[in-house]
Amino acid sequence: MFTGIIEEMGEIVAVEARGDSARLSVRGPLVTSDAGHGDSIAVNGVCLTVVEVNGDVFTVDVIKETLERSSLGAQGARVNLERAVRADQRLGGHIVQGHVDGTAVLLSREPGEHWDNLRFSLDGRIARYVAEKGSIAIDGISLTVTTVDDDSFGVSLIPTTLRLTNLGGRAVGERVNIEVDVIAKYVERLVSAG
Incomplete structure (x- = not known):
């Protein structure tokens, strides 16, 4: 779950097409500071699962459904980033699932x-x-x-x-x-x- 309070703007630095899916590499120094494999990060409001972290870049897999329902996928795009909310944090915005409609x-x-x-x-x-x-x-x-x-x-x-x-x-x-x-x-x- 997310709050819709953006932590930083990042950039999609690489897009690897994989047939009916894609692997994105996203630069975000703040959100990668404590990120690890399996963590959730919202990228332009899309909840994505971290596959790998390399310095200030994290990698995620994006399936066909997500590519079709969202505007994700352009290399060089500036994107809003937010880590999943912890249970002990304030809910500053509203309940955001990261499931784009x-x-x-x-x-x-x-x-x-x-x-x-x-x-x-x-x-x-x-x-x-x-x-x-x-x-x-x-x-x-x-x-x-x-x-x-x-x-x-x-x-x-x-x-x-x-x-x-x-x-x-x-x-x-x-x-x-x-x-x-x-x-x-x-x-x-x-x-x-x-």
Whole structure:
């Protein structure tokens, strides 16, 4: 489990295609400082298992399902990194599983005096889980939904988020990973079982 509070920005330094999967090597000095084989690290919101650590680079295997549902896979990409939360830590963002529900496209970006307002496309399959003032993870970042309609939603980024995550540099037209609030999915499941 993760909190959506990004610890550092890293970089995908190598991509090795393996048929229906890939092996990624990711540079992240902070997250590798105590990482070992089998640990979980969220890379742009995707929970991945560490296969190997070599200095400040960790290696992960990514299966076809993950490649199809996420925007991972580009060498040189700047990525948000977060280690799994420990049981004795504060939950600063919201419950983020690292199980990406799909991707969205950045539709617009409006700079404010001290923040930016971003608008993203909203896939109809997950629209019912997105609510104004609710939580959403974009590239692993815990954010609050500011507006929502049938086919898009908005968030506002404070200076810290602009400076310390890859959303600060995302351009209109780029794809991002989306994870909706897991609590909404469980509520729907319980109500429909009724």
